[in-house]
Amino acid sequence: MNKKPERGYNTQDVWLRLLRFVRPYTGRLVIGILAGLLAGGSLFGLLKAVPGLIMPFEQKPVPAAVTAENDEPLQPGLPDDRYIRSAQRYAKQIGIDVVAEDGRMTWQFMVLSLLALPFLVLIRALGNYLNRYFMRWVGSSVVRDLRNRLFANLQRQSLAFFGRCDVGSLISRSTNDANIVEHIISSNISDATRAPVEITAAVLFVLYFSWQQQLLGTVLAMGLVFPLCIIPIILLGRYVKRYTHRALERISDVVSRMHENFTGIRVVKAFNTEKPEYERFCKMNEGYFRNIIKALRAELLMTPLMEAVALVLVSVFFVVCFARGIRLFQIVPILLAGVVVYRPVKQLARINANLQRGSAALERIFRLLDTDTALPEAAEPVIKQSFDDRIEFRDVSFRYADEGEAVVAGINLDMPRGSVVALVGETGSGKTTIANLLARFYDPTDGQVLMDGINLREIETAALRRLIGVVTQETILFNDTIAANIAYGTPEATREQIEAAARQANAHEFIIADPLGYDRVVGEKGFVLSGGERQRVALARAILRNPPILILDEATSALDTVTEKLVQDAIAKVMKDRTVFAIAHRLSTIRHSTQILLVDKGRIIERGTHDELYAREGAYRKLCDMQFGTVKSFMKSMKTRLA
Secondary structure, three states: OOOOOOOOOHHHHHHHHHHHHHHHHHHHHHHHHHHHHHHHHHHHHHOOOOOOOOHHHHOOOOOOOOOOOOOOOOOOOOOOOHHHHHHHHHHHHOOOOOOOOOOEEHHHHHHHHHHHHHHHHHHHHHHHHHHHHHHHHHHHHHHHHHHHHHHHHHHHHHHHHHOOHHHHHHHHHHHHHHHHHHHHHHHHHHHHHHHHHHHHHHHHHHHHHHHHHHHHHHHHHHHHHHHHHOOOHHHHHHHHHHHHHHHHHHHHHHHHHHHHHHOOOHHHHHHHHHHHHHHHHHHHHHHHHHHHHHHHHHHHHHHHHHHHHHHHHHHHHHHHHHHHOOOOOHHHHHHHHHHHHHHHHHHHHHHHHHHHHHHHHHHHHHHHHOOOOOOOOOOOOOOOOOOOOOOEEEEEEOOOOOOOOOOOOEEEEEEEOOOEEEEOOOOOOOOOHHHHHHHHOOOOEEEEEOOOOHHHHHHHHHHHHHHHEEEOOOOOOOOOHHHHOOOOOOOOOOOHHHHHHHOOOOOOHHHHHOOHHHOEEHHHOOOOOHHHHHHHHHHHHHHOOOOOOOEOOOOOOOOHHHHHHHHHHHHHHHHOOOOEEEEOHHHHHOOOOOOEEEOOOOOEEEOOHHHHHHHHOOHHHHHHHHHHHHHHHHHHHHHHHOO
């Protein structure tokens, strides 16, 4: 039955749960993370090279006495001497000087610093490429698996689930919600792994350089108030999630409205309701638009608020440096690190907003994945290969809701192999429900349905469905060729077998009358075919399946007399040597049934052959007289008008 999750979902829950889908791709994920570490780590080297590029442009010469071998104390007012001494120590190892006689940087060290930059940039570019490629590959693969799991879970649900749910909403969750998650993961997972490393590299450089320049205390004081930049991200992220969740609900309504309108377009046009339908759609679309704008407003406010806080911090830093008389050489590398780190911090802000949007979509997807209305399979199901004896209904009752009124009650039926049992009665009397219980689309609320003495609950569902063929009044064809529709459920069928089934269903002639023949595409729900043609294609599908049990649910009620005769002839061929369970409105089609059951308000009130029931002068006879009498009156009135 429907098992709804008892707990709520939060951002951490849904993203941690999504990590389960990442496990099959751990190898590529690790490569992507390592590439992100390489790209982020190279930022430290790039920033460290900046002071060497600035030094030649310093107006005040650096004393030449400052060398790696000179251990004299640092001169007052020249805190950058420590950097020169450190650079000279490494330069001596390759045989060049850092400082010339005039106190300025040597051209050799200048060229060496410039040559190091392309190498570091190349490493960073390669790391970025590998990081983005592998992370997007993993993200797209995860969402593909998630969408597959979602579709498979929906396929498992019972008919009761689809009776309660709106198809448009299911489509929206499977497409729009999944697309949001796919976009967010593919676009942000690489940033999520690289941006923290870049931020860490920039912070480490700032600490390292400020320690060299005796500015560590000032920088640490500024770092204590840096978290103020994160406050707008946290506060506004909540609004993004809230309004995104509402927007996804509204887009589900929009998709549902479109699906319902397009599938019922004939009714819309017949009743000239295009304008009211348009106005109704616009109202729903407006609701979606308003929630999207509210989420967008909160998301776009993150960046300017974060920039405002950052600008205040930079201004305070400048004031402090000016008051302490700190030179530009000491400030520029730190500010450059701040400029460089701004981009990954901004990315994290965007990532947070996207994660909030993604968590709203994931919450809806996981709620659907956690829904389980599938009919339970026995622990050790019986795999039946054939139908040998009889079908029995023993005191069967069924209700769609736990506390609802019973749709059928107290049904007892014995249906031997090879018999033809017909159900008749008014619309809504429970005939189709009884047929659905036989096909095990539902399980009885009370009682048992048995096949050869075995409860249907104990038979493997797939094995049971192989023994039963269903032809309904509302014929469902897929937007594929006629041959593919006939072979649906029997993929191993050859073209010869498909054509043989079509001949038995009296469909071969109209199929080959078209130049494309069996390769003709039938359109959405078989739109290009007439009702009778669709019915015969569906009948050919059941014939090709060759089931020992056949359920005919009002298969001819919507057909004209000529087409009905063709379908009836086809049904007569199909019924031969099969056990048939037929539901009919036209009593003329079931007069030769082995047993006729008259159903009223979910109960069998009369049973027997046509002659037996008609002779009793009960409800069945009244039904016959009413139907046949109506036909006779109609024919008589037509003759009068023609005369």
